[in-house]
Amino acid sequence: MSGRNEMSVQKIIDLDPMEIPLTTFFPAASLTALEGERALFDGAHVDFATGMARIAIQSHVLRVDGAIVLIDTCVGEHKDRPLRPTWNRRSGTDFLKQLDAAGHRPGDIDFVFCTHLHADHVGWNTRLDSGHWVPTFPNARYLAGKSELANWRKAAETEPEVNHGSYRDSVLPVLDAGLVDEVSPGEGFVEGTKIIPLPGHTLGQIGLEVRSGQGPDLLFCGDAIHSPVQVSHPEWSSFLCDDPALAVTTRNGLIERAARGDTLLMPAHLRAAPALGVRRLGERHQPVFCDCEGKPL
Numbered sequence: 001m002s003g004r005n006e007m008s009v010q011k012i013i014d015l016d017p018m019e020i021p022l023t024t025f026f027p028a029a030s031l032t033a034l035e036g037e038r039a040l041f042d043g044a045h046v047d048f049a050t051g052m053a054r055i056a057i058q059s060h061v062l063r064v065d066g067a068i069v070l071i072d073t074c075v076g077e078h079k080d081r082p083l084r085p086t087w088n089r090r091s092g093t094d095f096l097k098q099l100d101a102a103g104h105r106p107g108d109i110d111f112v113f114c115t116h117l118h119a120d121h122v123g124w125n126t127r128l129d130s131g132h133w134v135p136t137f138p139n140a141r142y143l144a145g146k147s148e149l150a151n152w153r154k155a156a157e158t159e160p161e162v163n164h165g166s167y168r169d170s171v172l173p174v175l176d177a178g179l180v181d182e183v184s185p186g187e188g189f190v191e192g193t194k195i196i197p198l199p200g201h202t203l204g205q206i207g208l209e210v211r212s213g214q215g216p217d218l219l220f221c222g223d224a225i226h227s228p229v230q231v232s233h234p235e236w237s238s239f240l241c242d243d244p245a246l247a248v249t250t251r252n253g254l255i256e257r258a259a260r261g262d263t264l265l266m267p268a269h270l271r272a273a274p275a276l277g278v279r280r281l282g283e284r285h286q287p288v289f290c291d292c293e294g295k296p297l
């Protein structure tokens with residue numbers, strides 16, 4: 001994924017593939033509805049033989065205007081996640097090695113941008129050090145949505161282990177270290193960036209728009225789109241969405257925007273392709289897998 005105008009994007013993969021039955025992940029979905037586009041999705045995004053949807057749990061490293069921004073931090077290591085066996089007490093993963101191979105040490109990260117605070121987006125916020133959770137990226141400002149943070153803070157008051165325990169082990173330690181900046185839609189933090197609201201999956205989810213001088217803008221859109229099948233079927237919200245109907249409205253807005261051709265979508269869990277464009281097909285839309293400059297793969 002090469003850059004343009006000093007901008008570059010790299011993926012750091014924590015867990016891939018993660019498989020979930022399509023009809024569990026998206027309760028309104030069916031394989032039959034995807035049959036006409038089987039060639040587009042089979043293998044990378046849906047296994048038609050087993051009925052499993054496939055996603056990746058990964059971070060994006062964005063270099064823009066001289067700053068290094070890590071977008072979402074996956075599952076992490078050593079976290080107690082008994083309800084999700086593939087996330088539970090992981091160790092020996094190569095997440096930090098991949099980051100190093102991409103040219104970045106933990107101390108180099110300037111910003112950690114959290115689209116939302118689910119357990120698969122905050123795990124590497126912290127690491128275990130002598131029995132304590134400490135910030136993995138000690139020189140970073142961690143940017144979290146003000147309303148997203150308020151919602152989880154409130155939930156944790158009555159249920160400290162909320163969200164698989166990730167508020168306690170992956171959010172509170174960076175708050176306590178004074179590394180969190182609460183941000184809101186409309187704000188930016190380096191030249192060319194703007195935070196946008198993406199409510200629905202969680203009510204406080206935010207995205208990051210990165211403007212390019214030439215070529216399409218990049219829109220890091222978290223879990224507003226989990227899988228490219230939702231470009232063809234935006235009405236399929238995930239079983240994890242706080243407000244599934246609002247998630248549909250938000251997703252339709254992103255799809256419409258990308259269909260104009262000036263924006264590429266960067267969903268957190270997109271496998272196999274750097275970026276997602278959208279093509280109009282009459283009243284419908286279809287995903288276009290492309291590089292970060294908008295060139296179809």
Ligand SMILES: [Zn+2]
Pocket residue numbers: 118120121223268269
């Ligand atoms: Zn997620």
